[in-house]
Amino acid sequence: MSELTPVELEVGQLIIDTLNLEDIAAADIEAEAPLFREGLGLDSIDALELALAISRQYGFQLRSDDENNARIFSSLRALAAHIAAHHVK
Amino acid sequence: MKDETLLPLTLHAPQDIVAWHQGQPIRCVEFLAQAAALAATLPAARHAVNLCEDRYLFMLAFAALLLRGQVNLLPPNRASHVVEEVAAAFPDSYCLVERPQADLAVAQHAVNLALPSLAVVAPALIPAAQLAAIIFTSGSTGTPRPHCKYWGDLVRGAARARERFVLEHYVGGTIVATVPPQHMYGLESTILYPLLSGLAVHGGRPFFPEDLRQALNEVAVPRVLVTTPVHLRACVAAGLSWPDVSLIISATAPLSAELAAAAEQAFSCEVREVYGCTETGAIASRRTLDGPRWYPYTGVQLHCSEGRCKAVADFLHEPTPLNDVIEQHADGFILLGRDSDMVNIGGKRASLGDLNQRLLSIPGVQDAALLLLDADSERGGRLCALVVAPQLTEQTILDALRLRMDEVFLPRPLYRVARLPRNDTGKLPRGELLALLERLRTGDGLQ
Structure with missing residues (x-):
């Protein structure tokens, strides 16, 4: 029943591996659900770790001071779209 | 004045x-x-x-x-x-x-x-x-x-x-x-x-x-x-x-x-x-x-x-x-x-911070928290542990701990968790730890 695209699955797996979320598989993440607080329940320290993993895997740095930031982290789908648009490797 | x-x-x-x-x-x-x-x-x-x-x-x-x-x-x-x-x-x-x-x-x-x-x-x-x-x-x-x-x-x-x-x-x-x-x-x-x-x-x-x-x-x-x-x-x-x-x-x-x-x-x-x-x-x-x-x-x-x-x-x-x-x-x-970290279990005193450092010194343990429960009981309470250690089993951790501290301080239960509920400044509010502990206890018995 996975509705995730290959990129979303890949980013979901990165989140799971980075944050050691043991009880969930990438295919189980709801594409539109929030990543922080509710949803996966990630916090700001998770965000720092995730930013590091993304920079290593995709070769670009996340930033929070542009207007899109809240949107980028609003869901797996939004984050995957942001990565697809900005990755340099 | x-x-x-x-x-x-x-x-x-x-x-x-x-x-x-x-x-x-x-x-x-x-x-x-x-x-x-x-x-x-x-x-x-x-x-x-x-x-x-x-x-x-x-x-x-x-x-x-x-x-x-x-x-x-x-x-x-x-x-x-x-x-x-x-x-x-x-x-x-x-x-x-x-x-x-x-x-x-x-x-x-x-x-x-x-x-x-x-x-x-x-x-x-x-x-x-x-x-x-x-x-x-x-x-x-x-x-x-x-x-x-x-x-x-x-x-x-x-x-x-x-x-x-x-x-x-x-x-x-x-x-x-x-x-x-x-x-x-x-x-x-x-x-x-x-x-x-x-x-x-x-x-x-x-x-x-x-x-x-x-x-x-x-x-x-x-x-x-x-x-x-x-x-x-x-x-x-x-x-x-x-x-x-x-x-x-x-x-x-x-x-x-x-x-x-x-x-x-x-x-x-x-x-x-x-x-x-x-x-x-x-x-x-x-x-x-x-x-x-x-x-x-x-x-x-x-x-x-x-x-x-x-x-x-x-x-x-x-x-x-x-x-x-x-x-x-x-x-x-x-x-x-920390003063509030001093525990006295079975007549033995220890600093929770110190015990936690011992837990963290085990190779493979990435993060850990110890909580004192039932502090008012006669034995002076019991420690339980929440440990982030993806590569270790509970038993391995306890075996290693036994080498590092008096057995009255050995945590029970010891749960392995994906991460600890650290707040924005990296601290671990006791309320958050207790809530996590409660979820683990009523959850799938991951022990």
Whole structure:
């Protein structure tokens, strides 16, 4: 029943591996659900770790001071779209 | 006898830059004019919750409240029910916000940054005896506990820090910070140091390493970075090329020598930690790489008896108890653990902090927390553990622990978890740990 695209699955797996979320598989993440607080329940320290993993895997740095930031982290789908648009490797 | 002294709001000259707001320098004369204009429009009240997130707007709101003789209320976090609880304790209060928040059931006043005329503004003087802020901590009982801060004490405390870090070396430079201004460490180091030394402050709150790198690049040198171990770790790991920083100050949690060394290398400057608590503000510092000894600020004395210490200083209203067990030396002190961390199980005493370090010293253990439950029972309670160790089994961890501590301290149960519920400053609120424990117990029996 996975509705995730290959990129979303890949980013979901990165989140799971980075944050050691043991009880969930990438295919189980709801594409539109929030990543922080509710949803996966990630916090700001998770965000720092995730930013590091993304920079290593995709070769670009996340930033929070542009207007899109809240949107980028609003869901797996939004984050995957942001990565697809900005990755340099 | 009431102290009638008046002390300046800022030591900056009129044309000095006091802050960088959205990339633009703000001169002292503009800041004072904006603060006076804001002060004139504030509702009549005695207290206001200062919720501004933008650091420059916070500083402006802080100053406007001082000018109007109103008290800054600083809640322990921004959760709406916490803010409402704090506001409810002061019936005439309102919230100062950047923009109205629909989820907040409290009267709100938005900080308006319309540029006032730069008419000559009289030097702003604040009575030393004026209550400037009430800072709230979470408190062991779950109710926020108030801590009163008077302007004279804040000014004298900032002067001690200015001496310690020789801030005049950085006159004309800028403080850039990752910590919010609403707690004591953030208030002192990112609002008071800039107002009361020759440094300006970056008006934002950079979060990701790349945000911080850009913020550092935007401001005038020399740069002073005010941060926490959590952010330092992220910055070092990001492997970026950092602009020159002249000094890094860290607080809120102990910094490891390993991370301090990596940070000194990445930023090519000294990393220094400050020691203090909400009750006292900063009272001592150390350069992490020089060893575990803390050096009290000039004029700070510790009066210790049977391991319990009170701090005495000209910026403290009264001798103030510290929460840590301290070993005094001729020229400084060493922290042995938090007082509240002492446990006595089966007649054996230990520091929870120390036991936790032993747990963390097991290869493969990445993070861990120990909780004392049923402390009132005859045996003095039992420890349970939450451990992040993806490669180990519970049994392996317990076997290793057995080698490292008396068996009365062996945790039961010991749960392996994906991560610990650390808050924004890296601390572990007991309530969060208990909630996690409860979920594990009622969950799938992962043991």
